[in-house]
Amino acid sequence: MKRSPAFLKIVPALGLALAAAMLGGCAQPARQLPLDVAASHHWSGRMALQVQDAQQQSFSAGFELQGQPESGTLLVFNPLGSIMARLQWTRGGATLQQGDQITQSDSLPELITRMTGSDIPIAALFDWLQGKNTAVTGWQTDLSRISDGRLRADRISPPPEASLRIVLDQDAR
Numbered sequence: 001m002k003r004s005p006a007f008l009k010i011v012p013a014l015g016l017a018l019a020a021a022m023l024g025g026c027a028q029p030a031r032q033l034p035l036d037v038a039a040s041h042h043w044s045g046r047m048a049l050q051v052q053d054a055q056q057q058s059f060s061a062g063f064e065l066q067g068q069p070e071s072g073t074l075l076v077f078n079p080l081g082s083i084m085a086r087l088q089w090t091r092g093g094a095t096l097q098q099g100d101q102i103t104q105s106d107s108l109p110e111l112i113t114r115m116t117g118s119d120i121p122i123a124a125l126f127d128w129l130q131g132k133n134t135a136v137t138g139w140q141t142d143l144s145r146i147s148d149g150r151l152r153a154d155r156i157s158p159p160p161e162a163s164l165r166i167v168l169d170q171d172a173r
Contacts (some may be wrong), residue, residue: 053160068124
């Protein structure tokens, strides 16, 4: 089958466009949260949470966390970089937005569980990300690789057991 010269010029351009699109899908999303000096802390990277319940729930996503235990914002991204969930909290309460659905609560742990499938101790998480091994009843942490941007925390009790793994972006450390 003989190809026309115009077709031969289009094929490399289509291949290049396809490769660029595929690489774009693997890229981390650009910072979504404005840098707020008053917020104190900012981290971004990937998190994975596995819950050992009857459904064997697992949750894996990109994230951006800014603030402090008393007030902050957690964005959760799908693999293409779109925001799946936005969790904001203050001392007065918390708001979870997932698409068009907005849920408000006085309980930050309730909304974290709704979003991830498991409670995560947010105050301790801020300490863990700073390399402080804050003890939380029922949790065991491994901060031995925090200087490499890696954190592991396992909830042993109460059931169901859960395992949280975080890998921080290079510029977020």
